[in-house]
Amino acid sequence: MRPVRRGPSPVTKDFDDYTKALPDLIARIGRYCSYCERPILTQLAVEHIQPKSLPHYEHLRGRWENFLLSCVNCNSTKKDKDVQLSAILLPDRDNTFAAFTYRADGSIVPAAGLADPVKQQAQDTLALTGLEKRPADALDENGKRVAIDRVSRRMEVWAITEDVRADLLADTDNAALQRAAIRTAQASGFFSIWMKVFEGEPAMRNRLIDAFGGTRASGCFDAATGASVSPAPNPDGLPDGGKI
Ligand SMILES: [Zn+2]
Numbered sequence: 001m002r003p004v005r006r007g008p009s010p011v012t013k014d015f016d017d018y019t020k021a022l023p024d025l026i027a028r029i030g031r032y033c034s035y036c037e038r039p040i041l042t043q044l045a046v047e048h049i050q051p052k053s054l055p056h057y058e059h060l061r062g063r064w065e066n067f068l069l070s071c072v073n074c075n076s077t078k079k080d081k082d083v084q085l086s087a088i089l090l091p092d093r094d095n096t097f098a099a100f101t102y103r104a105d106g107s108i109v110p111a112a113g114l115a116d117p118v119k120q121q122a123q124d125t126l127a128l129t130g131l132e133k134r135p136a137d138a139l140d141e142n143g144k145r146v147a148i149d150r151v152s153r154r155m156e157v158w159a160i161t162e163d164v165r166a167d168l169l170a171d172t173d174n175a176a177l178q179r180a181a182i183r184t185a186q187a188s189g190f191f192s193i194w195m196k197v198f199e200g201e202p203a204m205r206n207r208l209i210d211a212f213g214g215t216r217a218s219g220c221f222d223a224a225t226g227a228s229v230s231p232a233p234n235p236d237g238l239p240d241g242g243k244i
Pocket residue numbers: 033034035036037038070071072073074075
């Protein structure tokens with residue numbers, strides 16, 4: 001899950017209509033689902049971290065700090081579950097890249113070596129959005145076969161990323177090929193898969209970090225090596241940030 005910095009609100013008060021925040025969010029953190037990392041060209045929605053449908057979060061309906069972006073699948077799985085900021089990991093305030101391991105079989109699991117409470121928070125974060133589901137889990141909570149879609153798409157992008165890496169290794173120092181690789185990454189999405197496949201290759205990792213909006217600004221990656229920095233520096237001082 002790609003860590004991002006949303007940055008200060010572009011408006012002085014809360015948004016009167018939260019949908020108006022969409023262009024600013026896309027400009028700051030890119031046109032991707034904040035949870036599953038898919039590029040979303042249509043139906044990308046302003047996501048309320050703490051759901052606006054719950055009465056005790058009604059006051060956060062137009063609050064910039066409560067916004068991310070999400071696809072309909074993650075949104076409908078998360079629904080109106082009560083989200084305690086201290087209980088789950090969030091890409092705008094935690095190093096969610098350090099928290100999870102992406103595998104070639106399309107699965108996502110908590111990173112090895114996590115200790116509680118972060119391990120539990122990582123598991124609960126996957127469960128909140130259904131990202132821990134396997135293809136065998138035929139139906140998501142919304143009754144759609146979206147688990148299959150998200151897992152299979154991760155497998156496809158993993159294969160694409162391996163192909164791109166093989167091409168780059170066969171023709172090192174080819175700047176045009178490197179730029180094409182980044183454009184492919186931006187189009188395919190799944191930042192975390194690209195970063196995993198290019199583990200140990202700092203130059204490419206740094207290009208990826210710079211290519212996805214709001215990622216470098218999160219402070220969750222070392223400027224020289226592209227290695228993950230944990231805990232997240234949480235530059236905007238968001239509540240319960242920096243759990244990992
Ligand atoms: Zn999603």
